Amino acid sequence: MSTPAPSPVPAPGLPARVRVHEVGPRDGLQNEAAVVPVAVKAEFVHRLAAAGLTTIEATSFVHPGRVPQLADADELYGMLGDLTGTGTGTGTGVRLPVLVPNARGLDRALACGVREIAVFASVTESFARANLGRGVDESLAMFAPVVARATGAGVPVRGYLSMCFGDPWEGDVRPAQVTAVARRLLDMGCAELSLGDTIGVATPGQVTALLAALDAAGVPAGRLAVHFHDTYGQALANTLTALRHGVTTVDAAAGGLGGCPFAKSATGNLATEDLLWMLRGLGIETGVDLARLAATSRWMAAHLGRPSPSRTVRALAPEES
Template identity: 75%
Template structure:
């Protein structure tokens, strides 16, 4: 990537295919991208993606410089058939060194499966709203939290890092806008349970920057430190990058994204694709924020996967840099 000094407004000319860098010293110097393409991005694909292709996808993402790649989910195959090969996939990633490979575990059985394969980072998936908790987990919010409590405790006993996903943090397709204090309550419960990190999900992509700032401020006021917060934006209304910038301005340094913009949510029909990792990296590099990611390699990886899926990548950056047809 291009570099710049820390002087306000400093610029560095960029080679072809990279943005000019204009460093803003008010923003974090480095951002960790939590790549979700291999799990969240592929989980809704109707045609089964071969296990070997998934493994190569993850290896290519790591080779592009991504240090956190969410690998799969140990959910029952009945609910997410695309990820039914978790036991076959995870051992194929054993040669990756220095790359975090978190996996989603919905319950104690899922955790047992992850432990048996040597996973050391897991995630649980909660909801800020009753409607989505019912649709996704067939439980109330409190019942879902009660289900996760022994999962988190057991994971911590095994010294695993635990991430708490929280969906519908900004809007719900059944309930509409979600009150900030309602989201704060569930976030606080996940942290008190023992989660190391939270990921705030804009599952249907309705957040705007002011709403993002309000939620982050309220979380801080409730004792949730910014360094334990990640953000997960969907681009339904074209707001994902604007919302990410608002989070960066607040001090957030963990951002979820999906290579090529793959993914959505099987339980919320209005949820379109995740923020594309390439679009995020283009913006971050333009701001002089280090990601460790080679944008060219990342775009080539997403174009390769798009070929296997039989359609162009939704990412604008992938299309621009690889000249894919829309």
């Protein structure tokens, strides 16, 4: 029996192609209770690349005491040289950005030959202090020299904005809070901003309002990505809303891995397979092999000792769920 696939029916007002920013190896595995062996992580990244993903956030150069699941970042990146061209191979054109929390993290990343980094900012005071141990202004001041050094070295920087729609301590987040931080990150030198619905509370109306506010503040959709969590089952609806407003980069995690260790109400990321099923049904190109990716997520789920939460992964192999 052939692998099921949606029938493509294009809809007006949508992009012809979307770039999937795969965050499973970093944002996904950082929230697992167990520490995944570094060899398994390296194979995971290689399998994701073989499935056609061209941007894979590999790890975070964070202090091991903060996120022990990613304490092997230096060793892992050294095992990916065939993808980046930093080892004996010539590289495959796969982008392997990493998250860096501060100047020390940047030092480690540059020493490993990293070519793209990301910084993780919060738009709310409460989460900034829970995640970074300092307020919004203090954290942005910490990021400024990191971004300057990276861009000066020819390393592009992505800026994550967390809690863009709601915060577990502060409740609803006003678009003005988000636009203020977004504007500062762009002015700092970030090439791209990823709007995070960290606890998964956003609905399409909120997405529309925020994107309109960002556009009015001079932050164009072409500089944005969206990063939705699926706590209330709204991630796909929110993503489609963003696509209709000109966003063409979507963060997702293979198999729906992820959450946030510093926001306990955050559940898994939008599953890459669920995103691909929707995009394929809309006739939007991604270059990713859905069947191969689903097989990779089932392989990782076996290593984690639990089934994948992705509905598409389970539907494509019901006998394994």
